[in-house]
Amino acid sequence: MGAIRFDNVGKVFGRANSGFAALEAVDLDIREREFVAIVGPSGCGKTTCLRMVAGFESVSSGRVLVNDRVVKAPGSDRAVVFQQFALFPWKTVRQNIEFGLRNKRTPRDERNELVDDVLKLMTLESHRDAYPHQLSGGMQQRVAIARAYVLDPDVLLMDEPFGALDAQTRVVMQEELVRLARINPRTVLFITHAVEEAVYLADRVAIMSRRPGTIKEVIDVKTVRTSEDWDGFEKIEDVMDLESFVHLRTRIWKSLREEKVAVDG
Amino acid sequence: MRNRKAMVGLGAIAGVVLLWFALTRWFGIIPIGRFPTPGEFWDALKQIELRGFAGSRLHAHALHSLRLIVISFLVAVATGIPLGLLMGWNRRAEALINPVFMLIRPIPPLAWIPLAILWLGLGDAAKVMVIWFAAFVPSVINAHAGVRNIDRSMIEAARMMGTPPHRLVMEVIVPAAMPMIFTGLRLSLQASWTTLVAAELVGALVGVGFVLNVAQQDIFPAMILVGMLTVGVLGWFTTYVLGLVERRVLAWSVQGRA
Amino acid sequence: MEERPLYLTSTLLYGFAGLVVFFGVWFVLPTTGLVPVQFLPSPITVAERVATLTTNRFAGATLPAHIAYSFTRFISGFALAALIGIPLGLLMGWFRIVDEIAGPIFDGLRFIAPIAWVPFAALWFGTGIGGPIMIIFAGAFPPCVINAYRGARQVDPRLIEAAEMLGTSDMRMMTNILLPASVPSIVAGLRVAAGLGWQSLVGAELIVASTGVGFMMVQAQANVATSTVMSGMVAIGIVGLLIDIILRWGEAAIRRRRGLNA
Numbered sequence: 001m002g003a004i005r006f007d008n009v010g011k012v013f014g015r016a017n018s019g020f021a022a023l024e025a026v027d028l029d030i031r032e033r034e035f036v037a038i039v040g041p042s043g044c045g046k047t048t049c050l051r052m053v054a055g056f057e058s059v060s061s062g063r064v065l066v067n068d069r070v071v072k073a074p075g076s077d078r079a080v081v082f083q084q085f086a087l088f089p090w091k092t093v094r095q096n097i098e099f100g101l102r103n104k105r106t107p108r109d110e111r112n113e114l115v116d117d118v119l120k121l122m123t124l125e126s127h128r129d130a131y132p133h134q135l136s137g138g139m140q141q142r143v144a145i146a147r148a149y150v151l152d153p154d155v156l157l158m159d160e161p162f163g164a165l166d167a168q169t170r171v172v173m174q175e176e177l178v179r180l181a182r183i184n185p186r187t188v189l190f191i192t193h194a195v196e197e198a199v200y201l202a203d204r205v206a207i208m209s210r211r212p213g214t215i216k217e218v219i220d221v222k223t224v225r226t227s228e229d230w231d232g233f234e235k236i237e238d239v240m241d242l243e244s245f246v247h248l249r250t251r252i253w254k255s256l257r258e259e260k261v262a263v264d265g
Numbered sequence: 266m267r268n269r270k271a272m273v274g275l276g277a278i279a280g281v282v283l284l285w286f287a288l289t290r291w292f293g294i295i296p297i298g299r300f301p302t303p304g305e306f307w308d309a310l311k312q313i314e315l316r317g318f319a320g321s322r323l324h325a326h327a328l329h330s331l332r333l334i335v336i337s338f339l340v341a342v343a344t345g346i347p348l349g350l351l352m353g354w355n356r357r358a359e360a361l362i363n364p365v366f367m368l369i370r371p372i373p374p375l376a377w378i379p380l381a382i383l384w385l386g387l388g389d390a391a392k393v394m395v396i397w398f399a400a401f402v403p404s405v406i407n408a409h410a411g412v413r414n415i416d417r418s419m420i421e422a423a424r425m426m427g428t429p430p431h432r433l434v435m436e437v438i439v440p441a442a443m444p445m446i447f448t449g450l451r452l453s454l455q456a457s458w459t460t461l462v463a464a465e466l467v468g469a470l471v472g473v474g475f476v477l478n479v480a481q482q483d484i485f486p487a488m489i490l491v492g493m494l495t496v497g498v499l500g501w502f503t504t505y506v507l508g509l510v511e512r513r514v515l516a517w518s519v520q521g522r523a
Numbered sequence: 524m525e526e527r528p529l530y531l532t533s534t535l536l537y538g539f540a541g542l543v544v545f546f547g548v549w550f551v552l553p554t555t556g557l558v559p560v561q562f563l564p565s566p567i568t569v570a571e572r573v574a575t576l577t578t579n580r581f582a583g584a585t586l587p588a589h590i591a592y593s594f595t596r597f598i599s600g601f602a603l604a605a606l607i608g609i610p611l612g613l614l615m616g617w618f619r620i621v622d623e624i625a626g627p628i629f630d631g632l633r634f635i636a637p638i639a640w641v642p643f644a645a646l647w648f649g650t651g652i653g654g655p656i657m658i659i660f661a662g663a664f665p666p667c668v669i670n671a672y673r674g675a676r677q678v679d680p681r682l683i684e685a686a687e688m689l690g691t692s693d694m695r696m697m698t699n700i701l702l703p704a705s706v707p708s709i710v711a712g713l714r715v716a717a718g719l720g721w722q723s724l725v726g727a728e729l730i731v732a733s734t735g736v737g738f739m740m741v742q743a744q745a746n747v748a749t750s751t752v753m754s755g756m757v758a759i760g761i762v763g764l765l766i767d768i769i770l771r772w773g774e775a776a777i778r779r780r781r782g783l784n785a
Contacts, residue, residue, distance in 0.1 A: 056421055076427040086418035090440040090517040099436075100426035131517045151426065273623035281628060299647060356529050360537030365545045371760040371767070373722030375638075376737075378729060379744035379752045384562060459636040463726040466641055467741070474639075478730075481642035489642040493635055500634035 001067060002154035002187030004030040004053055006215075009062035011048055021212040022048050026062070028206055028215050030187060037190040037198035039252065040208030041259050046191045048213075050157050053189060054080050066155060076100055079148035083160040085140045087132040093143050094119070094128045100151045118150045121180070138169035142176075149184070156188045162197065171236055174200060182231070195252050199245060200236060205252060210259045217255055221248060301487035309487035318488060319479040321471055327495055330461060330472045333389060334503060337396035338457050344397075345404025345453075346446060352405070353412025354438065366405070374399030374460045378467050387468045392461060399460040400453035407449025411442030444518060447511045454507055458500050473499065564750040572750040573757060581751055582742035584734060590758055593724060593735040596652055597766075600659025601720045608667025608716075609709055615668070616675020617701060629668060637661035637719070638726045645731040655727040655735070662723030663716035670712020674705030710777055714770040721763045736762075 011023040022045040030036045038046045051057040052064045055074035064071045066078060079100075087096050094115060101111045119125050122142045132140055141161060148156060162170045174197060181188070181201075192198050198205045203222040206215050225231065228244045239245055282303075288294045289302040301309065314323045321329075352359040377395050385391035415438065423437045465474020473495050480488035529537070546566055552558040553565045560568070576586035584592070615622040615629075637658060644657040678701055686700045728737020736755050743751035 054421070054425055056424070074421070074424040074427070076425065078425065080421070080425045082418045082422065084416070084418055086416070086422040088419065088422075088437065088440070090443070091436075099423075099428075103427045103429065103432065133518070147426075270623055273620070274627035277624040277627050278631070280624075300643075357537055360529055360534045361541040363541075364538040365541050368542070368545075369760075371764040372756050373718075373725055373759065373763065375722050375726040375729065376740070376756050376759045378726075379740045380749070380756065383744055383747065383749055383752060455636075459638050459723075459726070462636045463638040463729065466638065466726075466730045477639060477642050481645060484646065486643070486646065489646070492642070493639045496639045497631070497635040500636060504634065 002032045003065075003067060004028075004155060004187060004189060005063075005065040005068075006049070007063040007065065009049075009052065009064055010060050010212075011045065011052070011057070012060045024212040024214050026214055028218070030189060033185045033187055035181060035188040035190065035201060035203045036206060037192055037202035037204075038206045038208060039192060039195055039198050039256065040213060041210050041256065042193060044208045044210050044259075045213035046208055047159055050080075050159050050189055050191050053155065054078055054157050076104065076151045077153055078155045078157055079151050079153035081141070081144050081148050081156070081158045081161045083163045085132070085137075085144045085164075087140055087143055087147070089132050092129050092131055093124060093135070096132070096143055097147045097150055100147065104151075114150050118146045121149070121183070122146045122176075136169070137165050138173060141165065141173060145177075145180075149180070154187060156186045158188060158190045160191050160193070162194075163192070170197075175236055177201060178231075195249055195256065196240060199248050199252065200239060207252060207255050216259075219248065219252060224248060298484070298486065301490050305487040306490055309485070309491050313476070313488065313491060319471075319476050323476075323491070323495065326471060326473050326476050327499060330465070330474070331499055331503075333392050333472070334396065334454075334457050334461055334499075337393045337461075338400050338454060340393070341397045341400035341453060341457075342404050342450065345401040345449075346408045349405040349408025349410075349446075349449075350412055350434075350438065350442065353409045353442070354434075359409075370402060374402075374456060375463050378460075378464050381464070382468055387470060392464050392469070392472075395460050395464050396457045399456040403449045403452040403456060404446075407445045407452070408442060411445030411449075412438060414445065415441045444515060447507075447515065450507060450511075451504070454503055455500075458496070458503070462496055561747055561749055564753065568750050569753045569757065573754045576751070576754055581748075582734075582739045584739075586736075586739070586754065586758060589734060589736045589739045589755075590762060593728065593737070594762065596655045596735065597659055597721055597724050599652070600656040600724065601663050601717060603656065604660045604663035604667050604716060604720065605713060608664045609671045609712075612668040612671025612673075612709075612712075613675045613702070613705065616672045616705070617697070622672075629665075633665055637723045638730075641727060641730050644727070650731040650733060654731050655724060658727035659720040659724045663720030666712045666715040666719060667709075670708050670715070671705060674708030674712075675701060677708065678704040707774075707778055707781060710770075710774045714767065714774060717766050717770055718763070721759075721766060725759055 006026045006028040009023060009026040010021070012019045012021050014020065026049065028036070028049075038049060040046045048057055052059055053066065053071060055071050055078065071078075088099070091099065097115050097118060098111060101114060106114070119128055122145060124139070124142055124146060127135060127139060127143075132143065135143070141164075145161070162173050165173060178201065190198070190201060199221055203220075203225075205219045205221060207217045207219070208214065209216040224244045228242060230239050230242070230245070233239050286303055289300055290304075309318075310323070312318060313326075316322075319326070348362070352362055374395055377398050378391075381391040381394045385394060419437060419441055420433075423433055428437065461472070462474040462477070465472040466478050469475040469478070473492055476495070477489060477492040480486075480492055549563070550565050550567070553560045553563045553568075564572070573586065578585060582589070611625065615625055638661075640658055640661045641654075644654040644661075648654045648657055682700055682704060683696070686696055691700065724735075725737045728735040729741045732738045736758050740752050740755035743749075743755065
């Protein structure tokens with residue numbers, strides 16, 4: 001469960017003839033339980049790609065498929081983690097996580113069990129009755145991830161989820177995400193502009209060109225990760241020191257640099 | 266710090282009272298008949314509460330006005346907030362209603378008083394109508410703006426969790442708009458009092474505004490002051506109660522805690 | 524929110540439909556006799572009445588003359604409130620001792636609805652021009668004070684530090700840094716003050732005045748001249764709207780020059 005397919009997708013904002021083209025001929029196949037990161041220059045339409053999978057945005061041409069079905073509307077099979085968390089400030093941590101389950105009419109006992117499990121998984125037990133504004137940014141994003149995970153979605157869509165966090169918190173959250181992916185693998189579409197984050201987390205990194213955005217290159221990380229046994233390291237900095245990591249990172253950097261120069265020129 | 270502030274504040278109020286004595290009694294700077302002395306004020310207060318003035322005793326006047334405010338305010342809020350929410354949520358409803366609303370809005374609530382008296386007479390119904398009008402407009406505007414200003418990702422988060430419409434309204438839209446709604450309620454309450462006092466001054470048979478009206482016609486400065494202070498105390502009291510409700514309802518927000 | 528914004532044409536169509544329904548109901552009720560004409564004259568009757576009142580006197584003057592009386596009072600009271608309220612608010616914002624002394628008194632008086640000053644206003648200044656001016660003052664004064672106070676308190680401390688670093692004297696600090704930094708908030712307060720002042724004036728004229736639109740309306744009410752009452756409402760609405768538009772325009776101009784989003 002959870003394959004995503006972009007089939008020649010285009011997106012024009014505004015009116016069909018006078019609007020501006022944000023995406024053009026985007027083709028990308030994401031397999032079940034695969035972690036794909038999209039990187040690209042700002043304004044290239046990477047977030048739009050994610051929003052189309054989520055069902056927030058319609059396609060102007062082509063198709064977006066999840067589990068071989070065309071996406072029409074948002075749904076809890078595709079959980080989104082937003083950059084600005086988007087927690088409900090009037091609900092406690094527990095009520096926030098529970099919200100989606102109550103939509104699904106999950107029976108109370110089962111609901112409590114699921115919520116307790118995910119609170120434990122994200123080490124949020126001691127904050128269950130806090131309101132979001134009482135938590136740090138990192139903690140708020142943990143709640144947002146818990147809220148998405150508890151729905152048991154086919155697909156997890158993460159839109160620069162660590163973009164609003166400070167550097168230290170960010171590193172902790174990245175390690176956490178790797179740990180989660182090991183415990184409970186999901187299909188993940190991860191949007192970021194941080195190249196290192198993409199290389200560290202993803203199985204494949206898709207590089208987008210500037211507007212109108214299209215997939216320029218897809219780089220395989222998983223082969224290197226497995227052969228060099230990145231997952232054997234506890235800490236992100238140990239992985240980032242490896243020659244194989246540096247090599248991949250530099251390659252993606254160069255590819256992105258070409259885009260940025262083109263913007264300036 | 267707090268202590269110093271309270272001390273200076275109390276000192277300032279004591280100073281005003283002292284000044285009052287000084288100006289009216291000891292030096293007679295304010296001519297007699299223009300402003301009451303503290304003694305005259307006290308006598309007027311005793312007179313209205315013990316023997317009655319303008320047809321009733323003070324607490325009866327005050328309760329009558331308070332009751333009118335509470336009823337009209339609740340009616341206005343119960344009609345204004347849903348309309349504002351609807352206009353914020355549904356673009357068609359907004360496009361339909363907004364022009365009519367914009368047309369009526371510039372007419373101040375006080376300007377409806379003569380019409381209300383023509384239509385409904387000097388009784389309570391006319392007061393309810395004008396207060397309703399005064400409190401209705403801010404309720405609509407702020408509920409409308411409250412919905413309009415909801416962070417879009419909040420709605421999207423709800424949609425991605427498959428939220429059915431009634432839950433979306435009751436558990437996302439309404440609470441998200443609540444801080445703005447309360448800003449509107451505070452304005453509504455203020456407007457309600459102004460309007461009620463004006464309406465009772467223009468024509469009434471009972472109420473604090475009517476006390477002011479009779480005191481003015483009798484040229485009775487001490488009773489005017491009694492009426493004014495009653496208006497102030499009632500205004501303060503209702504604002505205080507609204508503040509308590511707000512702190513309870515908005516306990517989750519940063520402002521609510523502060 | 525729920526849906527995408529409507530196209531301009533449909534917005535206009537819906538708006539037009541809303542207005543048609545509004546005026547349609549207002550027209551149909553009295554013309555079909557469902558509501559007596561004395562209670563609710565049709566929009567056409569009211570429009571005709573407004574036209575008549577521009578040349579014919581009612582309650583001692585034509586409608587434009589009444590408006591002129593009201594507006595003169597409004598300008599005087601409003602100017603007085605701004606001239607006293609803004610400096611007081613700024614002083615409260617800059618000097619803690621002024622804040623601590625004036626604050627509680629001001630807070631106490633704020634709960635008394637401005638219109639409740641009418642009896643004293645009439646007693647002290649009469650029902651001609653002085654009394655109504657005092658009522659406008661009572662309505663417009665609090666927003667002037669509150670916004671000047673907020674403006675003075677919310678000056679970016681970095682601006683003050685920058686000025687201190689440049690060796691700015693106290694006097695120049697006030698006139699060149701603190702005052703200009705408070706201007707956007709003060710102007711916003713003036714707009715609120717104008718709205719409250721205008722409506723307080725109407726209230727005052729209903730109760731104690733012998734000229735002005737409010738007086739005209741109350742006389743019309745006594746004579747059951749509903750179309751004249753409504754003409755007064757129209758005039759009050761239009762003048763109030765014009766005052767608001769002018770101040771809104773000024774506010775936007777200042778915000779634009781400061782690079783704040785208008």
